[in-house]
Amino acid sequence: MHIPPRVLTVAGSDSGGGAGIQADLKTMLALGTHGMSVVTAVTAQNSLGVQGAWELPAEAVRAQFRSVVDDIGVQAVKTGMLSSAELVETVAELLAGLRVPVVIDPVGVSKHGDALLAATALDAVRTALLPTATVATPNLDEVAQLTGIRVEEEADMRRAAAAILDFGPRWALIKGGHLPAGRGESAVDLLTDGTEEHWLRAPRHDNRHTHGTGCTLASALAAQLAKGDTVPQATAAAKDYVTGALAAGFRLGAGIGPVDHGWRWNRHDAH
Numbered sequence: 575m576h577i578p579p580r581v582l583t584v585a586g587s588d589s590g591g592g593a594g595i596q597a598d599l600k601t602m603l604a605l606g607t608h609g610m611s612v613v614t615a616v617t618a619q620n621s622l623g624v625q626g627a628w629e630l631p632a633e634a635v636r637a638q639f640r641s642v643v644d645d646i647g648v649q650a651v652k653t654g655m656l657s658s659a660e661l662v663e664t665v666a667e668l669l670a671g672l673r674v675p676v677v678i679d680p681v682g683v684s685k686h687g688d689a690l691l692a693a694t695a696l697d698a699v700r701t702a703l704l705p706t707a708t709v710a711t712p713n714l715d716e717v718a719q720l721t722g723i724r725v726e727e728e729a730d731m732r733r734a735a736a737a738i739l740d741f742g743p744r745w746a747l748i749k750g751g752h753l754p755a756g757r758g759e760s761a762v763d764l765l766t767d768g769t770e771e772h773w774l775r776a777p778r779h780d781n782r783h784t785h786g787t788g789c790t791l792a793s794a795l796a797a798q799l800a801k802g803d804t805v806p807q808a809t810a811a812a813k814d815y816v817t818g819a820l821a822a823g824f825r826l827g828a829g830i831g832p833v834d835h836g837w838r839w840n841r842h843d844a845h
């Protein structure tokens with residue numbers, strides 16, 4: 575009997591299905607793993623933005639985590655929207671007791687500019703959550719929030735990675751999706767543990783339907799780690815998956831549509 579590797583996401587729900595828990599579980603399935611979830615918050619969200627958000631009690635987060643870990647077991651974990659300092663501290667404490675790869679996506683603000691993490695939680699992210707990470711995957715806005723460093727060109731990404739590594743994750747993956755791009759430029763991310771450096775480049779797609787890129791990349795990375803990849807191998811495979819999903823992103827609603835998590839099976843001709 576084939577038993578797929580088990581991957582856990584600890585994140586918020588996106589009612590529109592493009593980001594958050596929904597993106598994570600679709601990604602985990604697409605990459606041949608069994609996805610499981612600890613829901614931290616529920617958002618009313620669609621292609622136009624976040625219309626509301628409700629956090630779950632810390633006790634509910636702890637109970638979901640224990641139910642999954644103590645019975646089913648996990649081979650990798652990914653975290654996303656954690657909402658408040660209390661939930662960041664709760665999740666950090668739970669992760670500290672695990673001996674599996676952990677991908678921390680320090681989600682701060684959605685693509686539409688809606689806050690998904692309280693400003694008062696940033697210290698807990700720096701001091702409690704990031705030290706539990708095998709890989710931390712901030713985008714450039716999250717780098718600025720956490721370190722004060724404004725990345726304006728590729729060369730700044732090295733300094734940003736060093737500042738993120740100072741908080742204690744084993745690897746930093748600095749996502750360059752928000753870099754101002756010239757025509758024909760690539761979408762570049764930097765993975766480093768302070769010794770090795772891997773620059774990941776992919777064709778930049780001029781597609782506005784990019785909702786969920788960050789969640790998708792971090793979940794793909796966790797799924798690949800659960801399957802036994804090294805961090806550089808897992809990151810390369812995750813980058814390939816998110817690039818394909820983004821290229822196939824499609825229009826839904828009146829705003830920014832989602833990436834296509836089923837792009838390896840589906841075909842969308844009209845964007």
Ligand SMILES: Nc1ncnc2c1ncn2[C@@H]1O[C@H](COP(=O)(O)OP(=O)(O)O)[C@@H](O)[C@H]1O
Nearest residue numbers: 713749750751752761762777778779787788791
């Ligand atoms: N227009 C694009 N074309 C190709 N890849 C992109 C594009 N925008 C972002 N990416 C890639 O998507 C992944 C997520 O990056 P980013 O958008 O920066 O994160 P977030 O969704 O957390 O803001 C990264 O690998 C990044 O390089």
Ligand SMILES: Cc1ncc(COP(=O)(O)OP(=O)(O)O)c(N)n1
Nearest residue numbers: 586593594684685785786787788789
């Ligand atoms: C519930 C929830 N979690 C995380 C996000 C942010 O997702 P991300 O993949 O960074 O995508 P964008 O929001 O930037 O499109 C979210 N929106 N909702």
